[in-house]
Amino acid sequence: MKKQRTEITNENAKFILSAYRASGADAQDPTFQQALKQAARDPELAAWFSAQRDFDQLVSERLSEIKPPSNLRSAIFNGVKTAQPVKRFTPRVLLAIAAVAVAAALVALPMTMTKRPVRMLPQFQQDVAAMLTAGPIPKLDMNADTFAEVDKYLDQVNAPCAPSLPVGLQNMPTVGAKTFQWKGTTVSLTCFRLPSGKLLHLLVINEKDLQPFHLRGGIVEINGWRMKCQRAGGKLLMFMTRETADQVGQYI
């Protein structure tokens, strides 16, 4: 009977031990046993393995020092609470749902034609403030350094865009933009980066999509956001930032 070969080369051992976790979690894994025995026998391999583990340990330690933003945990929970379980349906159930949906649409269509959703400016301001306060900045649809790029994008996706900007914002760099639906109508959000590093958000909605409203010239404060609204070319422009009222006045 042939004696089973027990030795492996140091190169092979290094190859295998590269996958060995510094925490020792793999100590019982048979895959590593031969290489570990080899490291116990061979001083050169032992030195390499020791240095490798030191390196792995240090990298893991350094990485574990990174802490997420303090509000991330609460932001996750806010999202988790609003998440509705997604269910998978069989084709037969899907057909039944589709049939019910078509029937419901036929019944609801005349109603929706006569009854428009009520969209009030104060509600819009409240809802947007809540959206931006809930967690990190909403995921942008696109990134752009200039408003010209944003303007082009919003035009492409047929979303409302500011026909002109206040002088203080005309050369301000942007971060990007997104569009979203509010009560069945499209709203655009453009983010500007102020020299202080803080963001200034510009929300644009078609004026005709809102109930008639009177604009006050001053700055409104909601949930720590300073807001200022303007009319321009049939659009409502709403500027929002965490900056001070003085700063808002400087740019808008």
Next chain:
Amino acid sequence: MEWSLEVAPLLTVNRELDLEAIVDRFHQPLYRFALSLARDEIEAADLTQQTFYILAQRSHQIRDHSKVKSWLYTTLKREYLRVVRAQTSHPHVEFRPELHDSKAPAVDAVRRLDGLEVVAALKQVDPTYRAAVELFYLGDFSYKEIAEMLEIPIGTVMSRLSRGKDQLKEILTAAIAENKIIPLPKDEEAAH
């Protein structure tokens, strides 16, 4: 089984996933993993949040509760790829044979870095090897788990870890030599 100790507290008394316990346990390491993929902290936080949101939506579809951890990492990676699909350009890493055997300086290099700088170095590892190395360091996954998540053979995982780690050492060593990553204050440098 080995994993049962870890999984048991993540389930409610009804044997359903305990989302609060899962968030508490994994949101920090998952954020670090996201940071290694994303461009900045905001995008990393966004990815982390989105991953848990998807978990909340689909928790009832996860049949093997022992796989929650790898499910989270895989989902986050998939979300990242979905978001940046065609936009990401991976930096090319030049192989530097003169640095290949300089293992000791790599350990010294890491000692002088902070976590974000190590992440920056990780991002420079060749994309072929990077995913395995990230899962190894940021997820503390075994080579078998990595093989399953990346859907590649175990031998390939070992090869990628071996080469990827070597490359990471080269990057760190070169960065120290060229003062690319960590410009230490002069007085501190003198003290070394």
